[in-house]
Amino acid sequence: MAPVPIYVKGGIWTNLEDQILKAAVQKYGTHAWSKVASLLQKKNARQCQSRWNEFLNPSLNFKPFSQQEDDKLLDLAKRIPNQWKSIGEMMGRPAQTCIDRYNILLAIDKDDLELAATTGVQIGEINPNNESLPAKADKDELLDEEREMLAEARARLLNTQGKKATRKIRERMLEESKRVAFLQKRRELKQAGVDSKIKAPRKKYSSQMDYNEDIAYEQQPLPGIYDTSKEDEQTEKLLKSFEKLVERKGLLDRKSDEKKTIPQKRRQGEQITSSVTKLDSVLTDEYKKPKLELTPATLKGSKRKINKTTSILHLFESLPSPKNDFEIVLDDLDEEMESTDAFNTESSYVNGKYPLEALISSTEHQSENKAMEIMEYIPTVFQIKTELQVPSPIVDPKNEIDRELNRIISAKENGNPIYNSTEVNNYLEEIINSASTTEVPSTVLHPKLETSLKTITPATEHELLGMERKVHELRTALEDSVKSHREAVSQLSQDFEEKLHPTVSGLAYQYYTDYMKYRNDHKTMQEETQSLAEQIKLAQRSQ
Structure with missing residues (x-):
């Protein structure tokens, strides 16, 4: 069996590892180095901490050393030798940078700089300065290990919600689903006639509002000048009676009644019109838009009156004969209307029908007589003031005012009388009288304006010469200032x-x-x- 190679974490930092380390520090902070190191495969927590403190921390100073800083470094190295972390904190620089600068200062007087430098690495040693060196550049293509490390770090760092937040979101969603299911069940029970109450949720604090009982942002109306106690009592009684009816019989299911009545109406040949008769049908999905039914066109003016009179006459004819001997005494106006109606009915009743033309002509004649009684002959403005000039008529009248003006102008030219209402004539007379009594004020200037106009005098020749001299001085000063700027620009x-x-x-x-x-x-x-x-x-x- 081949020997297993021993892998030691470390080595030169790459650009990819630096970017992952920055993002991890931005999320986890500078105290959870074990979490930060779990994102990097080849680095441990101590190496991540030293890399951040010695190279990636934006508060570090990498500027070249000044003479004063060199003196301070030599002094600190004499006082506290080999304590480079403390020296780096006092200098405000990384410890490895202070070590390198100290070695350079020691090697200035020597000829061979390589003997005192710390870059030489002997066999079997690990370079301890990897965390303070610049990152190695990325290759053209990432390796499989680097690609896997980048994907895992991206997935973990993009998850902004922790375990506690996700648990709370899951619990909130469960509560919402339970609430919706309970409301659906309560709605079904209510349609079946069973009333179930909603349980009040637990209050997190004493002043929490229960939206099922209270009304949010409720503003009670101010009491008015009238007493509404009786109306309130009536509404309370109606509400109590409705609640008792619901408790005794439950909510009425009108869908079955509608289904029963539909075939009977179809047999009779009547048209069925769907109408909104219940609030529940609107709230549920079974609501359908009703058909649009317009009211029949109503007659205007005299035709409406004719239909009304004919309908009244037909109603009186359909009444049965009286069973008593009492007589109805009518007023004078009612007697006149009755006599006229009787005359019209006797004269117009032919073959058991009432012709419409006679009724229309009679009503129109009555309306014209009433209008003539109201209107009187009143002179127009041109007849009151004969010296007024008659304007030219409007060629294309657009509204009632333009047409009325053309009518008055034509009547003035033809000499025909014009019938106007008394209110209009009184209003015109008031306007004419007020216009004749008003006096036009004379144009008087303000005293200050008169004095200023009187005191204005033309400029003398001496004043003109002084003004020219001032203009010349300003021009020369401006040229001198521009000249100095030009010389400065050329010098630069x-x-x-x-x-x-x-x-x-x-x-x-x-x-x-x-x-x-x-x-x-x-x-x-x-x-x-x-x-x-x-x-x-x-x-x-x-x-």
């Missing part, structure tokens, strides 16, 4: 071309050379590590 551009541009180009060239040196050193270190790994394998095989 000259400084940029002579000083800043050469320094920036020199720094860029130096950065390029340093980067090339770094690449060469990195390449040589990789080659050395490969050669060391080969030597280790050869040594293990030789053993």
Whole structure:
């Protein structure tokens, strides 16, 4: 059996692991490192904590050391040697950064910097600075282990609700389903005639409102000037009687009655019209929209009166003969109406029928006579004031006012009298009298305005010269200010071309050379590590 390789957690941090660590710290905080480490397969809780405290914490300072910070670092290293965590907390920097800077300060006077550096790793040792080094770049495609780790971390971090919240939601849903089932059962029992009361839920606090008994946001109406105690007593009596009836007989099931009456109506040939006769039919799903039935068109004006009179006459004819000898004494107006109706009936009754034309003509004639009695000959505005000029008529009248104006204008031109109501004429006379009595006020200016208009004098030649001089001075001052700004801008551009541009180009060239040196050193270190790994394998095989 082949030996099982021993796996030790650690190694260089990858960019994927850094992102998962940031998201886990954002959810779990900086005290639950075991939960954070459970999301990472190759790291433990201590490594996650050191990675956060030494590299990923946004409060860390990675700026280059100043002269004062170097002096402070050397002083602290003398006072508390080998206590780099305490030194890092005092300096406000990671402990490994303080160690590296201290080694660089010690190696400044030496020729070979590699002897004092801590980057060299001997055979059999683990690099202790992995948590303080930059993350390794991601590959083009993630491995299966990394993809599985990312999916698990995403599923756990996206679940914002904990166990307690999910349990409460489940309990709330169960309570809601129980309440709906109880209401459905109560509705069925109520339709069957059995009244069941709703149990009041437990109150979490004493002032909690029961919405089945109380009314939320209820505002009692203020008492009015009239006494409504009798109406309240009547409503209470009706309610009690209805409750007693329901307790004794239950709710009436009118569906069976309707089904029984339907075939009888069909036999008789009558049309069945569905109507809303019960509130329960509207609340349940069995409610159907009733058919639209419009009332028959009613006659207007004189025709309505004719039908009314004819119907009354037919009713009187259908009455039986009186059994007593009493006579009905009518008023004067009733006697006149009776005489006219009797005359019309005698004259118009032919072959047992009442012709409609005679009735229409008689009623129209009566209405015209009444209108003529009410209307009187009243002079118009143009007849009251003869000096008023007659306006031109409106060509296309759009409303009653325009048509009335055209009628008055045509009557004025033709000389025909116009019949108006007394109210209109009185209103017109009041308007004309008020217009004739009012006096138009004379146009008088305000005293301050008159004084200001009188005191205005034209400007003299001396004042004009002074104004021109002021304008010239303002122009010269503006040109001087613009000139100083132009000189400053030109000086800045000259400084940029002579000083800043050469320094920036020199720094860029130096950065390029340093980067090339770094690449060469990195390449040589990789080659050395490969050669060391080969030597280790050869040594293990030789053993």
